[in-house]
Amino acid sequence: xxxxxxxxxxxxxxxVREAPWAEAVFPVALTALGVFTIVDATRIFVPGSAxxxxxxxxxxxxxxxxxxxxxxxxxxxxxxxxxxxxxxEDVDSGVGTDWPTVAKLTGSFAALVVLIEPLGWPVAxxxxxxxxxxxxxxRPWWRPMLVGAVLAVVVHVVFTQMLGxxxxxxxxxxxxxxx
Amino acid sequence: MGDFAALLDGFTTAVQxxxxxxxxxxxxxxTAVGVLPGIGPAMTVALLLPLTYTLEPTAALIxxxxxxYGGMYGGSTTSILLNTPGESASIITAxxxxxxxxxxxxxxxLATAAIGSFIAGTLATVALTLLAPAIADVAVKLGPQDxxxxxxxxxxxxxxxxxxxxxxxxxxxxxxxxxxxxxxxxLTAQQRFxxxxxxxxxxxxxxxxxxxxxxxxxALYVASRMRRGPIPLVPISGKFMTKDDMRRSWRPWLRGxxxxxxxxxxxxxxxEVATFLSYSLERRLSKRxxxxxxxxxxGVAGPESANNAAAAGVLVPLLTLGLPTSATAAIIIAAxxxxxxxxxxxxxxxxxxxxxxxxASLYIGNVLLLVLxxxxxxxxxxxxxxxxxxxxxxxxxxxxxxxxxxxASTSDVVLLFLLGVLGWTMRRFGxxxxxxxxxxxxxxxxxxxxxRTLAISQGDLTALVxxxxxxLAYTALVVFMxxxxxxxxxxxxxxxxxxxxxxxxSQPAVVxxxxx
Numbered sequence: 001x002x003x004x005x006x007x008x009x010x011x012x013x014x015x016v017r018e019a020p021w022a023e024a025v026f027p028v029a030l031t032a033l034g035v036f037t038i039v040d041a042t043r044i045f046v047p048g049s050a051x052x053x054x055x056x057x058x059x060x061x062x063x064x065x066x067x068x069x070x071x072x073x074x075x076x077x078x079x080x081x082x083x084x085x086x087x088x089e090d091v092d093s094g095v096g097t098d099w100p101t102v103a104k105l106t107g108s109f110a111a112l113v114v115l116i117e118p119l120g121w122p123v124a125x126x127x128x129x130x131x132x133x134x135x136x137x138x139r140p141w142w143r144p145m146l147v148g149a150v151l152a153v154v155v156h157v158v159f160t161q162m163l164g165x166x167x168x169x170x171x172x173x174x175x176x177x178x179x
Numbered sequence: 180m181g182d183f184a185a186l187l188d189g190f191t192t193a194v195q196x197x198x199x200x201x202x203x204x205x206x207x208x209x210t211a212v213g214v215l216p217g218i219g220p221a222m223t224v225a226l227l228l229p230l231t232y233t234l235e236p237t238a239a240l241i242x243x244x245x246x247x248y249g250g251m252y253g254g255s256t257t258s259i260l261l262n263t264p265g266e267s268a269s270i271i272t273a274x275x276x277x278x279x280x281x282x283x284x285x286x287x288x289l290a291t292a293a294i295g296s297f298i299a300g301t302l303a304t305v306a307l308t309l310l311a312p313a314i315a316d317v318a319v320k321l322g323p324q325d326x327x328x329x330x331x332x333x334x335x336x337x338x339x340x341x342x343x344x345x346x347x348x349x350x351x352x353x354x355x356x357x358x359x360x361x362x363x364x365x366l367t368a369q370q371r372f373x374x375x376x377x378x379x380x381x382x383x384x385x386x387x388x389x390x391x392x393x394x395x396x397x398a399l400y401v402a403s404r405m406r407r408g409p410i411p412l413v414p415i416s417g418k419f420m421t422k423d424d425m426r427r428s429w430r431p432w433l434r435g436x437x438x439x440x441x442x443x444x445x446x447x448x449x450x451e452v453a454t455f456l457s458y459s460l461e462r463r464l465s466k467r468x469x470x471x472x473x474x475x476x477x478g479v480a481g482p483e484s485a486n487n488a489a490a491a492g493v494l495v496p497l498l499t500l501g502l503p504t505s506a507t508a509a510i511i512i513a514a515x516x517x518x519x520x521x522x523x524x525x526x527x528x529x530x531x532x533x534x535x536x537x538x539a540s541l542y543i544g545n546v547l548l549l550v551l552x553x554x555x556x557x558x559x560x561x562x563x564x565x566x567x568x569x570x571x572x573x574x575x576x577x578x579x580x581x582x583x584x585x586x587a588s589t590s591d592v593v594l595l596f597l598l599g600v601l602g603w604t605m606r607r608f609g610x611x612x613x614x615x616x617x618x619x620x621x622x623x624x625x626x627x628x629x630x631r632t633l634a635i636s637q638g639d640l641t642a643l644v645x646x647x648x649x650x651l652a653y654t655a656l657v658v659f660m661x662x663x664x665x666x667x668x669x670x671x672x673x674x675x676x677x678x679x680x681x682x683x684x685s686q687p688a689v690v691x692x693x694x695x
Contacts, residue, residue: 023608030350047367052638055364058626062356069350083609089216089261090567092406101402109596112579113589128579129572136402136568164233165584
C-alpha cells in the first residue's frame with residue numbers, strides 16, 4: 001500500500017529512493033558500535049572473586065551480536081534486500097527526505113535545551129512548540145507561537161501546581177502559580 | 180476461591196470515587212491520545228507516563244490501565260475515519276472499516292468496533308483473572324536458569340517475528356541490549372559504557388528511550404516527509420447498527436476474542452498477528468467473501484475484538500513472569516519499576532491488593548470505554564482534524580516535558596533527541612522498534628539471572644538447560660519459531676491477496692487518491 005502516486009518522483013522532482021549507501025549507514029554504524037562495545041568491555045574491571053561469569057561476558061556477547069547482525073545486514077543490502085520505510089498516517093512515502101524541515105526542527109529542539117534552565121519552561125516550550133509548528137508549515141508565524149505560549153503556561157501550572165512535578169520557571173520563579 | 184475474594188477486594192478499592200475518577204481520566208486521555216494519527220498504543224502509554232509520576236502506586240496503575248485500554252481502542256477510530264494507510268496493528272480495521280465508512284456505514288463500523296472491543300476486553304480480562312494466579316503459582320518455583328530460558332525465548336521470538344526480516348529484528352534487539360548495558364553493573368557496582376557522563380551512571384531511563392524512539396522518532400520521520408494538503412477524513416454516516424449488523428457481528432466478536440487472547444499471551448504474539456489471524460479466519464468462514472475488502476462488517480468486528488483480547492493477553496506474561504512481549508508491555512514494566520515494584524511471580528503474593536485493584540480497574544475501564552466512546556465520537560473526529568504542524572509540535576512538547584521531568588536535567592532531553600534520531604532512522608529503513616525497547620528492559624534482567632545461574636552452578640554451563648522448565652522452554656521456543664514463521668507466511672499471503680484485490684478493485688480510486 002506504499003505509493004498510490006508511485007510515479008517514482010515527488011512533486012519537487014527528487015527521486016523517491018535516496019542514495020543506496022544511505023541505507024548502509026545504519027548497519028555499518030551497528031558494526032562499529034559492536035566493535036566499540038567489545039573494545040570498551042576489555043576495560044571493565046573484573047574483581048578476583050568473580051570466578052564464573054564476570055561483568056565483561058554479557059557486553060562481549062552484545063558486541064558480538066551487533067557485529068554479526070551488522071555484517072549480515074550489509075551483505076543483505078549488497079544483495080538487494082532493502083527495507084521498506086514504515087507506513088504512517090501522516091507520512092507521504094512518495095517523497096524524499098526534507099532536510100531543511102528536519103534542520104529547523106532540530107534547531108527548535110536545541111533552543112528548548114538551551115533556554116529551559118535560564119528562561120524557564122513556559123518560554124522554552126513556547127519556542128519549541130512555535131518553532132516546530134512553524135517549520136512544519138503553520139502560518140503566520142505568530143499563531144503557533146501564541147498557541148504554544150498558552151499550552152506551555154497551562155502545562156506548567158497543571159504539572160507544577162496540581163501534579164507536583166518540577167519544571168523550571170525562569171524569571172517567573174516566585175510568581176504565584178508558577179512556583 | 181481465594182482469588183475471587185481477592186478480586187472482590189480489588190473491586191472495593193477500584194470503585195472508590197477517587198479511583199473511579201483516575202480510571203475515567205486514564206481512559207479518556209488514553210483514547211484521546213490514541214485517536215491522534217501517528218500515535219500508536221506504545222507511544223500513547225509512553226507520552227502519558229509523566230502524568231502518573233507523582234501519584235501513589237494504586238492510583239497510578241489504575242490510571243495506567245485506563246490509558247492502556249483507551250490507547251488500544253483509540254487507534255481503531257483513527258483507521259476507520261482517516262483515509263490514509265495507518266499502523267499495522269490496526270491496518271485490517273483500516274481496510275474494512277475505512278471501506279465501510281466510505282460506503283456510508285461509518286457509524287456501524289465504529290459501533291461494531293466499540294462493542295466488540297468491550298466484549299473481547301471483558302472476556303479476556305476474565306480469562307486473565309482465572310489464568311494469571313495459577314501461572315504465578317507455578318512461576319514462583321522457577322530458578323534463575325528458568326528465567327534465562329524465558330528471556331531467550333522472549334528475545335528470539337520478539338526479534339525474529341516482528342519486522343520485515345529476522346536480521347532487522349535482531350539488529351533492533353541488539354541496539355536495545357546495548358542501551359541496557361549503559362549504567363552501573365549491579366553485581367560489581369562499576370560503571371559500564373557511561374562515557375564518563377554522570378547522567379548515564381544510573382542507566383538510560385526507559386521512559387526517555389520509549390518517548391525518544393516512538394514520539395520524537397515519529398515526529399522527525401513525519402517532518403522529513405510530511406503528507407501535505409487537506410486531511411482526508413471520511414464523514415460518519417449511516418445507521419448506528421441494524422439487526423442484521425448485530426447478527427453478523429456477534430460471532431466474529433467471540434471468535435476474535437478466542438483468537439486474540441492466546442496469541443496475546445505468547446511471546447511476540449501481540450495485537451498485530453492476532454488481528455491478521457482473526458481477519459483471515461472471518462474471511463474464510465464468511466458466506467459473503469466478495470464483501471471482504473469492500474467493507475464487510477465481520478472484518479471489523481473480528482480483528483477489533485482480537486486486538487483488544489490480545490491487549491489483555493499480553494498482561495498474563497507481564498504480571499506473572501515479568502516478561503514484556505510487546506513495546507507497550509515493556510513501558511508498563513518501566514512504570515511498575517518506577518514504584519519499586521517488579522512484576523513477576525511474587526507480585527501476586529507481595530502486592531496482592533495492588534494487582535487485584537489493577538485487574539478490577541481493567542473491568543471498569545472496559546465499561547467506561549463503551550460508555551464514553553459512542554457518544555464522544557464527535558470529539559474524536561475533531562481531534563483527527565488538528566492541523567498536522569500543531570499536532571507534531573504538541574507531541575514534541577510533551578515528549579520534552581516527559582523526559583525533562585524524569586530527572587529535571589537537560590542531558591535527558593538531549594539524549595531524548597538523539598534517541599529520536601535513532602527511532603527515525605529505524606523507521607525510515609524498516610527496522611522494527613519494539614525489539615529495541617524489549618531488549619532494553621529485559622537485557623539487564625537476563626544478564627543478572629545468567630550470572631546468578633552460573634554462580635550457583637560454579638560455571639557449569641549445562642545448568643542452563645538441565646532444569647525441566649528450561650528444557651521445556653527451549654523446546655517451546657522451537658515450536659514458537661515454526662508456528663510464528665507459519666503465521667507470518669499466512670499474514671504475507673493475506674496481505675498479497677488483499678493488495679491484488681485492491682488493485683483489481685480500485686483503479687478509479689487512484690484518481691481519487693490524487694487529492695493532494
